[in-house]
Amino acid sequence: MVITVPATLPTPWIPHRRTTFPVIVDPPGWTTNIQPVLTFGTTDDYSGIDHYELSIDNGTPQIVTQPVYLASLSDGIHDIKVTAFDKAQNPKDFLTNVYIDTTPPDPFEINVIPPGWTNVPPVITFETMDSCGGVDYYTLSIDNGTPQTVTSPYQLPV
Numbered sequence: 001m002v003i004t005v006p007a008t009l010p011t012p013w014i015p016h017r018r019t020t021f022p023v024i025v026d027p028p029g030w031t032t033n034i035q036p037v038l039t040f041g042t043t044d045d046y047s048g049i050d051h052y053e054l055s056i057d058n059g060t061p062q063i064v065t066q067p068v069y070l071a072s073l074s075d076g077i078h079d080i081k082v083t084a085f086d087k088a089q090n091p092k093d094f095l096t097n098v099y100i101d102t103t104p105p106d107p108f109e110i111n112v113i114p115p116g117w118t119n120v121p122p123v124i125t126f127e128t129m130d131s132c133g134g135v136d137y138y139t140l141s142i143d144n145g146t147p148q149t150v151t152s153p154y155q156l157p158v
């Protein structure tokens with residue numbers, strides 16, 4: 001007798017349950033846009049979707065329809081919870097975040113080594129902080145030229 005074993009097992013079938021549903025934040029990641037837009041949607045076996053509720057930073061849930069144009073948000077990371085309810089009022093949550101940063105990095109100085117006239121290519125150093133989203137990158141422009149991305153320390157061309 002020959003027994004054959006299938007090379008791959010069939011995908012387990014999970015009846016009548018959605019593990020998650022997508023909530024798309026536009027724009028994603030850190031942004032200066034204080035009113036990101038949420039789009040989302042899911043389906044429900046049997047009774048169908050009844051409504052969605054939105055809670056921001058654990059606030060009181062509000063019934064919403066998508067797309068959701070968020071009210072003006074302050075700088076920082078905000079917790080977004082969208083809950084889908086089917087017609088039997090079974091809830092399913094989806095959690096995401098929006099990242100708002102409208103504040104530029106702290107003022108900073110450029111140190112030139114050596115200072116003053118020199119016959120060697122000078123090196124510049126610079127560093128600043130950003131209280132919210134963090135510093136992503138620096139750009140350098142010489143004599144109003146095209147800005148280029150640089151890191152500190154940077155040796156100036158001569």
Ligand SMILES: [Ca+2]
Pocket residue numbers: 101102103104105130131132133134
């Ligand atoms: Ca910032």
